[in-house]
Amino acid sequence: MTQASDSVALLDRDMAAKNLSGYWSLGMEGLPPEPMTAVEPCLWKWSDVHESLVRAGEVISLENSERRVVRLVNPGLDRRHGFATHTLQISFQYVKHGENARAHRHTPTALRFVIEGNGAYTTVNGQQCVMEPGDLILTPKLTWHDHSNDSKQPMIWLDGLDFPLITALHQVMQERYPDRRQPIERTSEEVMSHLGSAIRHGVPLEDFFHYKWRDTEPALRALTQNRSRRNPFDGYLLEYRNPLDGGPTMKTIGCAVQLLPPGERTETHRHTSTVIYHAFRGSGATQIADRCFEWEQGDSFVVPLWYRHCHLNRSASDEAILFSMSDAPVLKALDLYREEDASH
Ligand SMILES: [Fe+2]
Ligand SMILES: [Fe+2]
Numbered sequence: 001m002t003q004a005s006d007s008v009a010l011l012d013r014d015m016a017a018k019n020l021s022g023y024w025s026l027g028m029e030g031l032p033p034e035p036m037t038a039v040e041p042c043l044w045k046w047s048d049v050h051e052s053l054v055r056a057g058e059v060i061s062l063e064n065s066e067r068r069v070v071r072l073v074n075p076g077l078d079r080r081h082g083f084a085t086h087t088l089q090i091s092f093q094y095v096k097h098g099e100n101a102r103a104h105r106h107t108p109t110a111l112r113f114v115i116e117g118n119g120a121y122t123t124v125n126g127q128q129c130v131m132e133p134g135d136l137i138l139t140p141k142l143t144w145h146d147h148s149n150d151s152k153q154p155m156i157w158l159d160g161l162d163f164p165l166i167t168a169l170h171q172v173m174q175e176r177y178p179d180r181r182q183p184i185e186r187t188s189e190e191v192m193s194h195l196g197s198a199i200r201h202g203v204p205l206e207d208f209f210h211y212k213w214r215d216t217e218p219a220l221r222a223l224t225q226n227r228s229r230r231n232p233f234d235g236y237l238l239e240y241r242n243p244l245d246g247g248p249t250m251k252t253i254g255c256a257v258q259l260l261p262p263g264e265r266t267e268t269h270r271h272t273s274t275v276i277y278h279a280f281r282g283s284g285a286t287q288i289a290d291r292c293f294e295w296e297q298g299d300s301f302v303v304p305l306w307y308r309h310c311h312l313n314r315s316a317s318d319e320a321i322l323f324s325m326s327d328a329p330v331l332k333a334l335d336l337y338r339e340e341d342a343s344h
Helices: 008-017 046-059 163-168 188-201 213-224 328-333
Strands: 042-044 069-071 089-095 100-106 110-116 121-124 127-130 136-139 145-148 155-161 174-176 236-239 254-260 269-271 275-281 284-288 291-295 300-303 309-312 320-326 339-341
Touching: 042 046, 046 069, 046 089, 089 100, 089 145, 121 136, 127 188, 213 236, 213 254, 269 309, 284 300
Parallel strands: none
Antiparallel strands: 042 300, 069 089, 089 155, 100 145, 100 174, 110 136, 110 155, 121 127, 121 145, 236 254, 254 320, 269 339, 275 300, 275 320, 284 291, 284 309
Protein backbone atom coordinates (compact mmCIF):
# COMPACT_ATOMS: atom_id res chain seq x y z
CA MET A 1 0.00 0.00 0.00
CA THR A 2 1.52 3.29 -1.08
CA GLN A 3 0.69 6.57 0.66
CA ALA A 4 -0.67 8.05 -2.55
CA SER A 5 -3.43 5.46 -3.05
CA ASP A 6 -4.56 5.33 0.58
CA SER A 7 -8.06 6.54 1.59
CA VAL A 8 -10.29 6.72 4.67
CA ALA A 9 -12.33 3.77 3.36
CA LEU A 10 -9.24 1.61 2.89
CA LEU A 11 -7.85 2.65 6.25
CA ASP A 12 -11.16 1.80 7.98
CA ARG A 13 -11.30 -1.60 6.25
CA ASP A 14 -7.73 -2.51 7.17
CA MET A 15 -8.17 -1.31 10.73
CA ALA A 16 -11.40 -3.30 11.16
CA ALA A 17 -9.52 -6.48 10.21
CA LYS A 18 -7.18 -5.76 13.13
CA ASN A 19 -9.99 -4.96 15.63
CA LEU A 20 -9.22 -1.24 15.42
CA SER A 21 -11.58 1.65 14.79
CA GLY A 22 -11.09 5.33 13.90
CA TYR A 23 -12.91 7.88 16.06
CA TRP A 24 -13.82 9.70 12.83
CA SER A 25 -16.08 6.80 11.76
CA LEU A 26 -18.58 7.73 14.52
CA GLY A 27 -19.44 10.77 12.42
CA MET A 28 -19.74 12.90 15.54
CA GLU A 29 -18.76 16.52 15.78
CA GLY A 30 -18.08 15.90 19.46
CA LEU A 31 -20.21 14.72 22.33
CA PRO A 32 -23.79 15.95 22.84
CA PRO A 33 -24.17 19.09 24.95
CA GLU A 34 -26.80 17.41 27.15
CA PRO A 35 -27.36 13.83 28.38
CA MET A 36 -29.27 11.75 25.81
CA THR A 37 -31.27 8.57 26.25
CA ALA A 38 -33.01 6.04 24.03
CA VAL A 39 -35.59 5.49 26.79
CA GLU A 40 -38.94 6.94 25.69
CA PRO A 41 -41.67 8.46 27.83
CA CYS A 42 -44.28 5.71 28.00
CA LEU A 43 -47.46 4.78 29.88
CA TRP A 44 -48.90 1.32 30.44
CA LYS A 45 -52.60 0.94 31.26
CA TRP A 46 -53.55 -1.24 34.24
CA SER A 47 -56.37 -2.84 32.23
CA ASP A 48 -53.78 -4.21 29.74
CA VAL A 49 -51.39 -5.39 32.47
CA HIS A 50 -54.20 -6.97 34.50
CA GLU A 51 -55.71 -8.80 31.54
CA SER A 52 -52.28 -10.24 30.68
CA LEU A 53 -51.73 -11.36 34.28
CA VAL A 54 -55.10 -13.09 34.50
CA ARG A 55 -54.53 -14.85 31.18
CA ALA A 56 -51.03 -15.86 32.33
CA GLY A 57 -52.72 -17.29 35.44
CA GLU A 58 -54.51 -19.74 33.14
CA VAL A 59 -51.63 -20.78 30.92
CA ILE A 60 -48.44 -20.39 33.03
CA SER A 61 -47.82 -22.82 35.90
CA LEU A 62 -45.38 -22.10 38.73
CA GLU A 63 -44.38 -25.75 38.56
CA ASN A 64 -42.83 -25.13 35.14
CA SER A 65 -42.00 -21.43 35.27
CA GLU A 66 -39.80 -19.79 37.94
CA ARG A 67 -42.16 -16.79 38.17
CA ARG A 68 -45.48 -15.62 36.64
CA VAL A 69 -44.42 -12.09 35.76
CA VAL A 70 -45.53 -9.58 33.11
CA ARG A 71 -42.83 -7.04 32.25
CA LEU A 72 -43.33 -3.48 31.01
CA VAL A 73 -41.25 -2.91 27.90
CA ASN A 74 -39.98 0.46 26.75
CA PRO A 75 -40.47 0.88 22.97
CA GLY A 76 -37.19 2.84 22.74
CA LEU A 77 -35.08 -0.10 23.97
CA ASP A 78 -34.33 -3.53 22.54
CA ARG A 79 -37.61 -5.36 23.22
CA ARG A 80 -35.91 -8.73 23.71
CA HIS A 81 -34.64 -7.69 27.15
CA GLY A 82 -38.05 -6.57 28.46
CA PHE A 83 -36.70 -3.49 30.22
CA ALA A 84 -38.72 -0.35 31.01
CA THR A 85 -35.62 1.82 31.30
CA HIS A 86 -31.84 1.47 30.81
CA THR A 87 -31.30 0.99 34.57
CA LEU A 88 -34.54 -0.33 36.12
CA GLN A 89 -37.16 -2.89 35.28
CA ILE A 90 -40.80 -2.88 36.35
CA SER A 91 -43.06 -5.88 36.15
CA PHE A 92 -46.14 -7.30 37.86
CA GLN A 93 -46.37 -10.69 39.49
CA TYR A 94 -49.43 -12.87 40.04
CA VAL A 95 -49.55 -15.68 42.59
CA LYS A 96 -52.80 -17.59 42.98
CA HIS A 97 -54.24 -19.19 46.12
CA GLY A 98 -52.16 -22.20 47.17
CA GLU A 99 -49.19 -21.40 44.94
CA ASN A 100 -45.53 -20.91 45.80
CA ALA A 101 -42.91 -19.14 43.69
CA ARG A 102 -39.79 -21.11 44.57
CA ALA A 103 -36.86 -19.78 46.62
CA HIS A 104 -33.87 -18.35 44.80
CA ARG A 105 -31.41 -15.49 45.01
CA HIS A 106 -29.66 -13.34 42.42
CA THR A 107 -27.31 -10.41 41.98
CA PRO A 108 -30.06 -8.07 40.72
CA THR A 109 -31.71 -6.25 43.64
CA ALA A 110 -35.52 -6.31 43.76
CA LEU A 111 -38.43 -4.74 45.58
CA ARG A 112 -42.15 -5.52 45.80
CA PHE A 113 -44.91 -2.96 46.14
CA VAL A 114 -48.17 -4.73 46.92
CA ILE A 115 -51.17 -3.92 44.72
CA GLU A 116 -53.95 -6.46 45.37
CA GLY A 117 -54.74 -9.22 47.83
CA ASN A 118 -54.06 -9.83 51.49
CA GLY A 119 -52.22 -12.41 53.52
CA ALA A 120 -49.72 -13.98 51.12
CA TYR A 121 -46.11 -13.58 52.17
CA THR A 122 -42.61 -13.16 50.86
CA THR A 123 -39.83 -14.75 52.88
CA VAL A 124 -36.50 -12.86 52.70
CA ASN A 125 -33.47 -14.58 54.29
CA GLY A 126 -35.78 -16.48 56.64
CA GLN A 127 -37.85 -13.37 57.51
CA GLN A 128 -41.57 -13.72 56.77
CA CYS A 129 -43.13 -10.54 55.36
CA VAL A 130 -46.93 -10.80 55.19
CA MET A 131 -48.13 -8.70 52.26
CA GLU A 132 -50.87 -6.05 52.40
CA PRO A 133 -51.68 -3.42 49.73
CA GLY A 134 -49.21 -0.51 49.88
CA ASP A 135 -46.49 -2.51 51.65
CA LEU A 136 -42.96 -2.25 50.28
CA ILE A 137 -40.74 -5.31 50.67
CA LEU A 138 -37.05 -5.29 49.75
CA THR A 139 -34.95 -8.16 48.48
CA PRO A 140 -31.45 -6.68 48.15
CA LYS A 141 -28.92 -8.51 45.99
CA LEU A 142 -28.24 -12.13 46.95
CA THR A 143 -30.97 -12.34 49.58
CA TRP A 144 -32.92 -15.61 49.40
CA HIS A 145 -36.58 -15.00 48.60
CA ASP A 146 -39.71 -16.99 47.84
CA HIS A 147 -43.38 -16.05 47.63
CA SER A 148 -46.20 -18.15 49.07
CA ASN A 149 -49.91 -17.57 48.87
CA ASP A 150 -51.73 -19.55 51.56
CA SER A 151 -54.53 -16.94 51.61
CA LYS A 152 -57.89 -17.38 49.91
CA GLN A 153 -57.33 -14.62 47.32
CA PRO A 154 -54.93 -14.09 44.42
CA MET A 155 -52.03 -11.69 45.07
CA ILE A 156 -50.65 -9.13 42.63
CA TRP A 157 -47.67 -6.94 43.30
CA LEU A 158 -45.29 -4.66 41.44
CA ASP A 159 -41.71 -5.90 41.07
CA GLY A 160 -38.91 -3.36 40.66
CA LEU A 161 -35.41 -4.54 39.80
CA ASP A 162 -32.04 -3.07 38.82
CA PHE A 163 -31.77 -5.86 36.22
CA PRO A 164 -30.77 -3.61 33.27
CA LEU A 165 -27.97 -2.01 35.28
CA ILE A 166 -26.64 -5.35 36.57
CA THR A 167 -26.91 -6.72 33.02
CA ALA A 168 -24.85 -3.79 31.67
CA LEU A 169 -22.21 -4.57 34.30
CA HIS A 170 -22.23 -8.27 33.26
CA GLN A 171 -22.94 -9.35 36.83
CA VAL A 172 -26.17 -11.34 36.41
CA MET A 173 -26.27 -14.69 38.22
CA GLN A 174 -28.92 -16.69 40.09
CA GLU A 175 -28.91 -19.65 42.48
CA ARG A 176 -31.76 -21.87 43.57
CA TYR A 177 -32.37 -22.69 47.23
CA PRO A 178 -32.29 -26.46 47.87
CA ASP A 179 -36.00 -26.48 48.81
CA ARG A 180 -38.99 -24.68 47.26
CA ARG A 181 -39.61 -22.71 50.47
CA GLN A 182 -37.14 -21.37 53.01
CA PRO A 183 -37.77 -22.19 56.66
CA ILE A 184 -39.26 -19.19 58.49
CA GLU A 185 -37.01 -18.05 61.35
CA ARG A 186 -38.68 -14.77 62.31
CA THR A 187 -41.35 -12.37 61.10
CA SER A 188 -40.87 -8.84 59.84
CA GLU A 189 -43.21 -7.72 62.66
CA GLU A 190 -40.63 -9.00 65.20
CA VAL A 191 -37.80 -7.20 63.39
CA MET A 192 -39.83 -3.95 63.26
CA SER A 193 -40.66 -4.15 66.95
CA HIS A 194 -36.91 -4.24 67.77
CA LEU A 195 -35.96 -1.50 65.31
CA GLY A 196 -36.36 1.59 67.51
CA SER A 197 -34.57 0.21 70.55
CA ALA A 198 -31.83 -1.38 68.43
CA ILE A 199 -31.04 1.99 66.81
CA ARG A 200 -31.14 3.80 70.19
CA HIS A 201 -28.91 1.29 71.96
CA GLY A 202 -26.60 0.45 69.07
CA VAL A 203 -27.25 -3.28 69.24
CA PRO A 204 -26.88 -5.33 66.06
CA LEU A 205 -30.04 -5.15 64.01
CA GLU A 206 -31.74 -7.80 61.93
CA ASP A 207 -32.03 -6.85 58.30
CA PHE A 208 -34.91 -4.46 57.71
CA PHE A 209 -36.87 -5.43 54.60
CA HIS A 210 -40.50 -4.46 55.18
CA TYR A 211 -42.15 -1.02 55.12
CA LYS A 212 -45.82 -1.40 56.12
CA TRP A 213 -48.42 0.82 54.44
CA ARG A 214 -50.02 1.30 57.85
CA ASP A 215 -46.79 3.16 58.84
CA THR A 216 -46.18 4.86 55.47
CA GLU A 217 -49.65 6.34 54.99
CA PRO A 218 -49.83 8.30 58.30
CA ALA A 219 -46.28 9.61 57.72
CA LEU A 220 -47.30 10.78 54.24
CA ARG A 221 -50.47 12.44 55.58
CA ALA A 222 -48.53 14.11 58.37
CA LEU A 223 -46.43 15.84 55.70
CA THR A 224 -49.54 17.38 54.15
CA GLN A 225 -50.37 19.12 57.44
CA ASN A 226 -47.45 21.46 56.93
CA ARG A 227 -47.48 23.50 53.72
CA SER A 228 -43.73 24.19 54.09
CA ARG A 229 -43.06 20.46 53.53
CA ARG A 230 -44.54 20.65 50.02
CA ASN A 231 -41.96 20.03 47.31
CA PRO A 232 -42.65 22.39 44.37
CA PHE A 233 -41.81 19.64 41.84
CA ASP A 234 -43.34 16.60 43.55
CA GLY A 235 -46.08 17.72 45.93
CA TYR A 236 -45.79 15.94 49.30
CA LEU A 237 -43.04 13.38 48.80
CA LEU A 238 -41.93 10.76 51.30
CA GLU A 239 -38.78 8.78 50.58
CA TYR A 240 -38.24 5.27 51.89
CA ARG A 241 -34.94 5.65 53.70
CA ASN A 242 -32.68 2.87 54.90
CA PRO A 243 -33.29 3.04 58.67
CA LEU A 244 -29.73 1.97 59.50
CA ASP A 245 -27.85 4.76 57.73
CA GLY A 246 -30.56 7.20 56.60
CA GLY A 247 -29.43 6.66 53.00
CA PRO A 248 -31.52 5.69 49.97
CA THR A 249 -33.84 2.68 50.02
CA MET A 250 -31.17 0.52 48.40
CA LYS A 251 -27.80 1.19 46.75
CA THR A 252 -29.25 1.18 43.23
CA ILE A 253 -32.94 2.04 43.70
CA GLY A 254 -34.56 4.93 45.56
CA CYS A 255 -38.27 4.54 46.35
CA ALA A 256 -40.81 7.18 47.30
CA VAL A 257 -44.54 7.85 47.62
CA GLN A 258 -45.94 11.25 46.84
CA LEU A 259 -49.33 12.74 47.45
CA LEU A 260 -50.84 15.26 45.05
CA PRO A 261 -53.73 17.07 46.78
CA PRO A 262 -56.87 17.92 44.76
CA GLY A 263 -56.03 20.66 42.25
CA GLU A 264 -52.23 20.25 42.62
CA ARG A 265 -50.08 21.36 39.72
CA THR A 266 -46.35 21.06 40.33
CA GLU A 267 -43.59 23.18 38.87
CA THR A 268 -41.59 21.81 35.93
CA HIS A 269 -38.09 20.41 36.41
CA ARG A 270 -35.71 17.84 35.01
CA HIS A 271 -32.96 15.65 36.39
CA THR A 272 -30.39 13.12 35.25
CA SER A 273 -32.17 10.28 37.07
CA THR A 274 -34.90 8.23 35.38
CA VAL A 275 -38.10 7.57 37.33
CA ILE A 276 -40.74 4.85 37.01
CA TYR A 277 -44.12 5.78 38.51
CA HIS A 278 -47.09 3.68 39.52
CA ALA A 279 -50.46 5.32 40.27
CA PHE A 280 -51.45 3.76 43.59
CA ARG A 281 -54.49 5.91 44.35
CA GLY A 282 -56.49 8.43 42.34
CA SER A 283 -55.85 9.81 38.89
CA GLY A 284 -54.00 12.68 37.26
CA ALA A 285 -51.70 13.65 34.44
CA THR A 286 -47.97 14.08 33.94
CA GLN A 287 -46.63 16.39 31.29
CA ILE A 288 -43.35 14.98 29.90
CA ALA A 289 -41.69 17.32 27.39
CA ASP A 290 -44.45 18.04 24.85
CA ARG A 291 -46.69 15.07 25.69
CA CYS A 292 -49.33 14.78 28.39
CA PHE A 293 -49.86 11.33 29.89
CA GLU A 294 -53.22 10.84 31.62
CA TRP A 295 -53.06 8.19 34.34
CA GLU A 296 -55.51 6.49 36.66
CA GLN A 297 -55.14 3.99 39.47
CA GLY A 298 -52.97 1.03 38.45
CA ASP A 299 -51.28 2.71 35.48
CA SER A 300 -47.48 2.96 35.30
CA PHE A 301 -45.28 5.38 33.37
CA VAL A 302 -41.67 6.37 32.80
CA VAL A 303 -40.07 9.82 32.94
CA PRO A 304 -36.71 9.44 31.16
CA LEU A 305 -33.64 11.36 32.27
CA TRP A 306 -33.39 15.06 31.45
CA TYR A 307 -37.00 15.27 30.18
CA ARG A 308 -38.88 18.26 31.58
CA HIS A 309 -41.91 17.13 33.56
CA CYS A 310 -44.64 18.22 35.97
CA HIS A 311 -47.57 16.49 37.65
CA LEU A 312 -51.25 17.48 37.79
CA ASN A 313 -54.17 16.35 39.87
CA ARG A 314 -57.22 17.75 38.09
CA SER A 315 -59.72 16.43 40.61
CA ALA A 316 -61.35 19.00 42.85
CA SER A 317 -62.09 16.44 45.56
CA ASP A 318 -59.79 13.38 45.36
CA GLU A 319 -56.12 13.14 46.20
CA ALA A 320 -53.70 11.11 44.09
CA ILE A 321 -50.81 8.99 45.39
CA LEU A 322 -47.90 7.89 43.20
CA PHE A 323 -45.35 5.23 44.12
CA SER A 324 -42.02 5.71 42.34
CA MET A 325 -38.61 4.16 41.95
CA SER A 326 -35.57 5.89 40.56
CA ASP A 327 -31.91 5.26 39.74
CA ALA A 328 -30.87 8.50 41.53
CA PRO A 329 -28.77 6.62 44.16
CA VAL A 330 -26.51 5.30 41.37
CA LEU A 331 -26.10 8.71 39.75
CA LYS A 332 -25.41 10.35 43.11
CA ALA A 333 -22.80 7.70 43.98
CA LEU A 334 -21.07 8.44 40.66
CA ASP A 335 -21.45 12.20 41.12
CA LEU A 336 -23.57 12.38 37.93
CA TYR A 337 -26.80 13.58 39.49
CA ARG A 338 -28.02 16.97 38.30
CA GLU A 339 -31.37 18.65 38.72
CA GLU A 340 -32.66 21.82 37.10
CA ASP A 341 -35.68 24.02 37.64
CA ALA A 342 -37.29 24.24 34.18
CA SER A 343 -40.42 26.14 35.11
CA HIS A 344 -39.34 29.39 33.44
FE1 LIG B 1 -36.16 -13.25 42.31
FE1 LIG C 1 -38.95 14.81 38.85
